[in-house]
Amino acid sequence: MDLFEEALEYLQIENVAVQPSSPSDLLEEVFTDDNFLQSPLRTDSFSLPNARNASEDMLEKRLVVLRGILNSEQLYLNELETLLMPMKALKATAGTSQPVLSCQDIQTVFFQVPELLVLHKDFYQGLKARLEGAVEQDEDLGSELHQGAYQFSVGDLFQKLVSQLATYRGFIDNYESAVEIVRCCTQTDQRFRTLAESMKSGKGSDNSQTEYTFEALLYKPLDRVTKTTLVLHDLLSHTPPDHHDNALLQEALRISSSFLSGLNETSQCKKAVTLSKGMRRQLMHDGFVVCASEHGPSLRHLFLYTDLLLCVKLRGYTLGRQTQYRYSWHMPLFGLRVHWAGEGDHPPELKQRISCMKAKMYQLREALAQQTGYQKKGLHSRFMDRIQRKLQECELWLLTHSPSLTLELHSTSGRSHTLLMSSLHQLEEWREAINKLIGENTDTVPPDLLTLTNSCVKLRMTQQPHLESLHYGNAVRSLCGTLSVVIHSCSGLQQPACVWVCVEVDGFEFYSNRAQTHSSLNSLNPQWNQEISFQVDGAKNLRVVCVTPSENGKEDRVTGRGSLKLDPAITKKWKKLNLPMGQLELSLSIMYSPHPLDPPSSTLPQQLPVFSIPIEVVAQQEGVLVPQVVRSCAEEVERRGLQEEGIYRTSGSAKDIQLLKHTFDTNLGEALKCVRSAEVNVVSGTLKLYFRDLPEPLFPVDHYHSLKKALDLPDLSSKQSTLQNILESCPDANRNTLLYLFHHLRRVAERVDVNKMSIMNLATVFGPSLLRPPVSRVDISEEVVVQVQVVFFTCSVMTCPLLSPLYQWIQRMKRKPLCELHFPEFFEVEC
Template structure:
């Protein structure tokens, strides 16, 4: 495969060299006439026309001459990374043109890396060449010709577009999707007009603020801003399920070569649902204020995004800007230019993606945040991790605060669920404990972002069983982290423990018999600790605990260590909640059993309430006693957690979403007949699993004794 990649590149390189030779042919006679009394072109004109072409030719000719024999006399161990490294360095130092050759080289380097073993001598050289090439192209993009991103005002001045994107504005109590344009001296908020088919699309300006008049309100001034209505989590999760179900239907239609009209109808419905999610998910306020008294409020899903907009505006405000008022003609010209100048063309929803675009990663990303360095003075430091999901970024994890240091050593591991994700963002904050900086609008202290960075989650690079270490550089700060990815199909496997001792991966009946208890000790202790000090914890069971803490607790429970109670009392409550979830997830078969799984799926789909009641209760009675008693014990605990929903934000639906798949998901052998696409994590089965647990959570208290004795519940064999 490496040889095929290189052969194709060599062919294009040969054509390129021939083109350069053709350009050089007229240069010599033109130079010869330049010194005569009747020159065709002056030396300066010749230098401009043929700028660096001779040098470019020599660089590429040398590269071709060195690479060609290596490809012709192919050996899998042959090295050529140094040739690419030399080529990229030479072209970068020589000039910015022709960019397309650097771009082509970058694409080839990507392909070569995919098919070069990591232990091959070429691998680090190719990686370095790719890094240099990408940095070079990034600098080109930053210095792109201003005329392509600028509009000329009626006064003859140039107004350049710096940044644009879709943001949700809270206007008169309603959420509106706006396209926001940041120019060198003005921020413009626009809406795309509805136009007839075939007519030129245009933007309608909703408002604008000259940057000279734009200020960011202080936390104290935010007190008078309108309260942000947040959509309940369970409504957002319901919509995600609907979107994933439609995605699954689209894939099935395509696989069965269904009618294009049916596929388009499904895609339209998916777009409507994704648009609703994009509009209603953001909850992070981003306020701007006009000195003349008018304020505007955007809602963002990511602190990273809010920081980008704020920094871009503040950077422009450092220039000598003057206040102004646009005339109707000037505003019309500026708004009219937006359609041509915009860099973001489509609403960021997955239904807008082309079929050949990457669907992203589905599964679990394990990330260890090791350390950071480069801080100029000691501070209280922590990191957050964000990934994109359903077209927008969400915060997924947060490290502990490392106090009073310039080199924090977190060494914390997190398990992050990916839903079509393509990027990982890391933000580094300084923790603020000053109560005077409290944001009265949302009762949160505003911490300072010290740096932020982003990496692409390349499916080829991350889908290995090994940890991959990387560094993100941000404002002079370097954050070191490691990551590995577990695909959805791998994470669905239940692997029985090979040990005869311990509790994880061991049948629940074996554990209860060994312990001479009705409910496993690990379940009782974790639930007791959560109810003692975590029942009011915001996001309990939803927020991930530190993976290293969870693994430590797992080891202690498996070893039946005498210090379990002491360790539990000192451990972070989210780690304890995570340990309980991990225990149920690692059972060799689900708590509600493989045998009964099809019946649970059929029972929850029944429409008649009486028939559903009869079926669902009979299924509980059919469970083995250890499974049933443990399930009822957990059920009552989750109900008590949901009673604190106003404080912990965990409703019955949220808890069902967290625990449903864990308690019902079939083991590997059984799951093959039930799972839809592995990449579709919110499949029909997952929706049904959530609904099964939600049914029991919403049911009046169920007594084990009454359930076993009650003859009202009758059924044929399952």
């Protein structure tokens, strides 16, 4: 009786015509023994024909349920397609001067919707093919009607569908942001309001048009995922226990119910875990980092809660699929010390592997682009998926093994962990977030590690490691070519400081995507005017970090950071910007030149020597106007040596000077770090050694007699004018370095009362290295006089800037446009 009434009610709900009949007639056909109802354990009362009738009745209802699911899927697909209709038009307007939505907002509004459409299209097509196949089989069997319906299976389709329900996780986590953008834009933009208030779908079963609002369509996926469990309940209740689908549907129902239980929590619970004291442990930040260990670097997912850091490892990780986590370690925030240990250096063999991997990625990227071209022409390539998978594997390896920026974590219990990151901007995000919570923490509640680890899947904010290859083909308005950045100056410092700037770009890491300026002089408004160039592919964002070196040399301090979106419209023309960075504001110029990229080399580039090499060669190979060795040594002397008595006269350890020289010749990055910790007289001695070892002095040899004659001129103005002309005629690298050095020596001489180094003393030290006569044409006494007097007079002129034509010439060159400025690294000259 219950079975008949349930079936009858269901058919009526589904608008299926039912012939009137008496329930008792059917009962007499199915249950021939009246005692059966009182004795449910008996089975001998069933005869084979009657049992077959019961199975047929259940299978008929199962077919009705499946057809209803198919119709519902078709309607849902129409709704998703209607939701995606305006996406292409909105993307087109995003590149205009009056966009309806920005590219970032478009990505937020339609996040995961294309993936949901693909997921349900596959399910719909599979289910439709199975049902059509069953009907054709029934027609062929004739008298054995419904045997095909009993045999065909759909359980695997439902299992495949629920196994990918994690696709909904990203949509659901993003839903509130998407709705907020839609509501806000509907109120402020008439064009979007017209679109959002009337979106029509005309692909229904009866070809009638249904009208939706944008917000109503965004809710459809949320409504759909909650119905999945109900549909499986209904289908399972009408699937015989001995049917092949029964076990498959039970497993699908278990997975769906587990997923649904996480979604039914409140929005607060989605970002929190209950502690044993009844408190809430909030998730504040998460992301993928690399953990260093004795077994090598490992990719880990790091979760920052309000009271602790939890690190989990990915088990059975597959790109683009649901992730499972296993506990790795945790550290309470109470008493935690965070230390930025700077940048480490990879061993040579790892550097070689990284270079080879970048070259391999470039080749795979080119092959993928070629296969994409074939696909657009209608030629399907079966290698495309394989190439993309290989590209993702290579990028994942590079993501794990290339990071070198070190962040150390030390707990009060003596435990420590080391995190490696490839971006200084990302490192500072973590350091800032952790330090903020450390200051707010006074105690911690012991975590239930099993519960906390299990909660990571539903609490996480990031979906997967950031890999550019996962977004291949969807890169809109990204840069491929040469990106040039000039860092001009910075304002907003609270006190004078030496500052250097780190610039980073995203995209495929075929080439270096991070570079930094030299350290500025101690100033409230530091200036650099330094140009940095990147070879980029797929770049969309530029990030800048301002760093102030610490006084004790232990840990640098980040004073500001900011980012900006890169626009391909900035082509072949400099664009000057002011980038807000908290309390600071950075002035910079950017220019983009699109062009095909040259393949990266698979061999490790060998650094050319610095010492005993012509200065123009060193400047060119470093891409700077004044060699790094000159700038770094001079800046370090100004930072620590201005009050050192006899600086540049008292020599440091010859062994230490030779060691620092060797480091500059073999590893420039390591040398710049060694300068910060070396004894200051070793640094000054290294600078003197560099000028002494130059194959040709900064004042070229053929200028010697001209300089000597200029000194003999009786008129001061004529002497200054002649000296200016000689300086202008020097090669660019020589002239830039001379001006830089003279300004540095003048700053040293300003502290003569402490360091006892007057301009004459400095000229005596540097004269023989900066100017040399032609061989065997002058006696040594005259040679020394000329060398010292040239340096002394030049530095003295710079101490009287209001009267100096040389100073006026410097200021005139500083006012030139950036594109005309041959050496923009001029320093401040104080009056």
